[in-house]
Amino acid sequence: MPKNPIETLENLLRPASKPGLVGIWMDEHKLVDAAQKVRESGVKNFNAISPFPLHGIDDAMGIPRSFIPWVTFVMGLTGCSLGVLFTWWASAVDWPLIIGGKPMWSLAAFIPVIFELTILFAALSSVAALFFLAGLPKIDPVIIDPDLTSHKFALFVPEGVEGYNRQELEQLFKEMGADEVRSAEF
Amino acid sequence: MLKRSPLVTGNKTYKDVTDDICELIERPPGMAFMGLFLSVKGLFVFYLVVLACIVYTGMGLMGVNHPVGWGTDIITFVFWIGIGHAGTLISAVLFLFRQKWRTSIARTAEAMTVFAVMTAGLFPILHTGRPWLAYWLLPYPNQRGPLWVNFRSPLVWDVFAVSTYATVSIVFWYVGLVPDFATVRDRAKNKIRKKIYGALSLGWRGTARDWNHYEMVYMLLAGLSTPLVLSVHSIVSFDFAVAQLPGWHTTIFPPYFVAGAIFSGFGMVVTLMSIVRHLVPKFKDYITIDHMEVMCKIIMVTGLMVGYAYASEFFIAWYSGSSYEQYVFVNRAFGPYGWSYWIMVSCNVIIPQLFWFKKFRTTIPLMFVISIFVNIGMWFERYVITVTSLHRDFLPTNWGLFKMTFFDLGALFGSFGMFFLLFLLYLRLVPAVSIAEVKPVLFVGKDREGHH
Numbered sequence: 176m177p178k179n180p181i182e183t184l185e186n187l188l189r190p191a192s193k194p195g196l197v198g199i200w201m202d203e204h205k206l207v208d209a210a211q212k213v214r215e216s217g218v219k220n221f222n223a224i225s226p227f228p229l230h231g232i233d234d235a236m237g238i239p240r241s242f243i244p245w246v247t248f249v250m251g252l253t254g255c256s257l258g259v260l261f262t263w264w265a266s267a268v269d270w271p272l273i274i275g276g277k278p279m280w281s282l283a284a285f286i287p288v289i290f291e292l293t294i295l296f297a298a299l300s301s302v303a304a305l306f307f308l309a310g311l312p313k314i315d316p317v318i319i320d321p322d323l324t325s326h327k328f329a330l331f332v333p334e335g336v337e338g339y340n341r342q343e344l345e346q347l348f349k350e351m352g353a354d355e356v357r358s359a360e361f
Numbered sequence: 362m363l364k365r366s367p368l369v370t371g372n373k374t375y376k377d378v379t380d381d382i383c384e385l386i387e388r389p390p391g392m393a394f395m396g397l398f399l400s401v402k403g404l405f406v407f408y409l410v411v412l413a414c415i416v417y418t419g420m421g422l423m424g425v426n427h428p429v430g431w432g433t434d435i436i437t438f439v440f441w442i443g444i445g446h447a448g449t450l451i452s453a454v455l456f457l458f459r460q461k462w463r464t465s466i467a468r469t470a471e472a473m474t475v476f477a478v479m480t481a482g483l484f485p486i487l488h489t490g491r492p493w494l495a496y497w498l499l500p501y502p503n504q505r506g507p508l509w510v511n512f513r514s515p516l517v518w519d520v521f522a523v524s525t526y527a528t529v530s531i532v533f534w535y536v537g538l539v540p541d542f543a544t545v546r547d548r549a550k551n552k553i554r555k556k557i558y559g560a561l562s563l564g565w566r567g568t569a570r571d572w573n574h575y576e577m578v579y580m581l582l583a584g585l586s587t588p589l590v591l592s593v594h595s596i597v598s599f600d601f602a603v604a605q606l607p608g609w610h611t612t613i614f615p616p617y618f619v620a621g622a623i624f625s626g627f628g629m630v631v632t633l634m635s636i637v638r639h640l641v642p643k644f645k646d647y648i649t650i651d652h653m654e655v656m657c658k659i660i661m662v663t664g665l666m667v668g669y670a671y672a673s674e675f676f677i678a679w680y681s682g683s684s685y686e687q688y689v690f691v692n693r694a695f696g697p698y699g700w701s702y703w704i705m706v707s708c709n710v711i712i713p714q715l716f717w718f719k720k721f722r723t724t725i726p727l728m729f730v731i732s733i734f735v736n737i738g739m740w741f742e743r744y745v746i747t748v749t750s751l752h753r754d755f756l757p758t759n760w761g762l763f764k765m766t767f768f769d770l771g772a773l774f775g776s777f778g779m780f781f782l783l784f785l786l787y788l789r790l791v792p793a794v795s796i797a798e799v800k801p802v803l804f805v806g807k808d809r810e811g812h813h
Contacts, residue, residue: 190564210569223569226375226544227797228576232569241577247585265500265509274513287518287596291525291589298529298585302536305578306563309571311539313564321547324540324567326375 185314192317195333196341197359198348199320203229206328209351211235213330216347217338222361224319224329246304247297254296258289319359327354331361368462368805371646375800381643382541382794383548390789394640401781408775412487415768420490422768429751429763434488435600436743437773440625441481441780442523442597443618443739446590447626448474449530452537453586456579461802462655465647468795469637470630471534476783477629478527480776485519487772515599522596529589533582539565540575540797594622601746608689608750611677617670621742624663624709627656628735633784635729637793647794650723657722660735664713667742671706685755693749697762701741702749708738740773 200206203225210223214237223232232238259282266272267279277284306312323329330353332344348356373381390398415422425432451470455463486495498520500510510517542562549555565571595615602614634648634656678690694702712734715721721728753760787793 188564224567225569225572226379226567227540227800228572229569230801233573236569238570238573241574243574243577244581247581261500262512266512270507270509272511274511277513281513284513287515287592287599288512288521290592291518291521294585294589294592295525295528298532298582301578301581301585302532305536305574308574309565311563311565312560313566315559316564316566318547318566322376324544324547324565325379 188312188314190310190313190316192360193333194358194360195331196344196348197319197329197331197355197357197361198344198351198353199323199355200328200330200352201326201354202352203328205352206330207231207235209348209353210330212347212351213332213344216343218332218344219337221330221332221336224323224331224361226324226326226328229328241308243301243304243308247301250300251293251297255289255293257296258292259285262288317360319361331359333361365805366649366651368649368651368802369465369647369799370649373646373803375803378799378803379544379548379796381646382792382796382799383545384643385641385788385793386545386790387548387554394785394789397640398782398785401778401785404775404778405782406778407771408778411768411771411775412483415487415772416492420488422766423772424763424765424769426761426763428754428759428761429748431488431747431751432763433765433769433773434484436740436747437776438481438484438488439597439618439743439747440740441477441484441776443594443622443625443743444629445474445477445481445526445530445626446594446619446622447630448472448477449586449590450623450626451630452533453583453590456583457587461805462652464798464802465794466630466634466652467798468534468537468791469633469793471530471537472784472787472791472793473626473629473633474530475527475534476780476787477626478523478530479783480780482523482527483779484772484776485523515596515603518596519600522593526589526593529582529586533586536575536578536582537795537798538791539563540567541792541795543567544796545792591619594618601750606750606754607683607685608693608746611674613670613673613677617667617674620663620666620670621709621739624660624667625735625739627660627663628732628739631656631660631728631732632736635725635732637788638725640788641793644794647799650725653725653728654719654722657716657728657731660732661713661716664709664735668706668710671710689750689753692753693745696749696753698745698749698752701745705738705741705745708734709742712738 198209200209206223206225207229210221210232213221214235221236223229223236225232233240262285263280266281266285271279273279319329319331320327330348332339334341345356369378371377423432423434425434448470451463452467452474456467486492489495489498498510498517510520539562542558543565546555546558546562549558595618598614598618601609602611604610631653634653638645638648675690678686681687693699712731715727715731721731748763752763
């Protein structure tokens with residue numbers, strides 16, 4: 176039976192959550208050190224949640240540099256080429272009209288339009304790439320603690336990922352000064 | 362060693378920052394705000410009536426006629442577009458230069474950009490006289506045979522520049538807002554607020570991987586906005602410079618317009634920030650006197666730059682040996698519109714020089730008054746450029762005067778109603794200081810272990 180398309184879309188945007196162990200810190204520097212330790216202990220695919228980007232977390236967790244600049248570059252070039260093609264086709268092919276004695280293919284006069292299209296394509300596709308990679312928009316995502324967008328910082332290790340050992344992780348979180356360690360869904 | 366002054370005062374913790382900034386959204390407005398809001402709303406309703414009259418009756422209600430075919434609409438369009446530029450300068454250019462002081466004012470400055478561009482965008486559409494056909498400005502497949510817009514025309518460049526600028530500014534602003542909307546969502550006790558801000562936040566949760574991409578995109582958008590903002594006012598200046606009219610046809614126009622735009626934009630930022638500091642005393646810890654002082658310095662410097670441009674225009678008029686060009690400039694300063702020229706020079710070049718004195722850079726009421734003069738002066742700059750060049754060109758048979766009507770003034774003053782209405786709504790509905798961006802700079806200029 177075909178499903179309601181709005182329902183299908185909703186289900187697509189509703190992220191599935193997994194059970195796991197969470198440690199919550201009040202001091203972000205302790206969290207970054209803890210993330211480093213968790214990674215060294217061999218755990219893969221764990222998450223850090225913070226109200227603002229943390230200095231050094233990428234190195235601690237081994238997150239590679241974002242590849243979005245390539246999207247920007249390629250889409251910028253696409254915008255530029257489409258601009259060149261379109262201004263040329265409209266002014267020199269489809270509707271050749273002499274204006275101000277300029278040549279049909281007056282590239283210099285088309286540069287402003289081409290430039291703006293380059294910027295527009297590059298900017299919008301970078302944002303689209305961000306949305307895609309961050310899984311936005313999400314409908315009603317599970318939130319571990321509402322203060323994680325204000326003044327608390329968390330590490331979340333989903334159950335069953337490579338290197339997951341609940342006792343050891345709990346021990347490690349406490350040693351690294353976590354203010355709260357508990358089970359959670361994320 | 363020179364000390365860095367703290368960017369945020371009052372020894373805030375992260376929670377204090379969240380509370381201070383979100384509080385404004387969560388409590389009902391006070392009397393001062395409501396008073397201002399209702400008067401601005403009144404002005405906005407008046408604006409709507411004026412626009413309705415002009416659209417219904419036609420452009421004849423406004424002062425434009427032969428030979429001055431570009432009047433209040435074009436002047437005010439350039440004025441508002443210029444205002445927007447300081448917002449992008451603060452949010453994008455200063456970001457690329459790692460100027461951390463920008464963080465607490467970037468959000469509001471960029472809101473100003475978005476609203477100024479929206480206000481500006483209406484004017485060329487109104488100026489066409491048939492706003493319901495505004496889509497003719499865009500190249501779209503149509504059934505009138507092969508028929509495309511003229512890509513060699515600066516007016517078409519302007520359509521592309523302004524619409525791209527509006528789109529990218531709104532997107533940049535919104536991307537910056539996403540984590541802050543998530544903060545408001547997570548604090549919300551009210552169910553409806555939670556739903557609305559939840560939708561606006563797009564379900565943002567702030568994982569390290571999300572932030573990794575987010576920061577990259579933020580930097581890319583800053584990098585793309587920077588050439589964009591320079592191109593937009595250059596292209597606006599092409600509307601004039603590409604025409605063959607003495608007084609318009611000069612190569613200095615693009616840099617001159619960009620400098621003027623930054624000058625007028627910072628004037629408006631100082632005006633708005635003074636109002637925000639007054640309406641929301643808590644924000645004095647975030648928008649400090651140091652911030653205001655830096656902006657006053659920028660106003661002073663860019664004021665000197667536009668002063669240089671005015672002088673060099675005169676020099677080139679003399680040096681070019683073109684009698685038409687020379688006549689335009691003598692006429693500009695001493696002709697029938699000489700008064701507007703001298704208003705422009707005093708407001709833009711002379712009055713901002715008061716910022717050489719520290720007292721003027723650090724006293725809010727004084728800088729507020731000067732910023733109003735800057736706003737007035739920059740409107741008159743566009744008036745001078747547009748009207749004095751058009752009203753007397755090559756042939757004395759084409760000479761005439763431009764007289765503003767009630768509807769010109771109504772559209773001009775009414776547009777402030779629209780701008781301030783949007784701005785005041787923004788102040789109450791959106792976190793007016795970037796929560797996620799201020800937290801990392803909280804300890805700049807302070808000693809605290811582990812921070813740098």
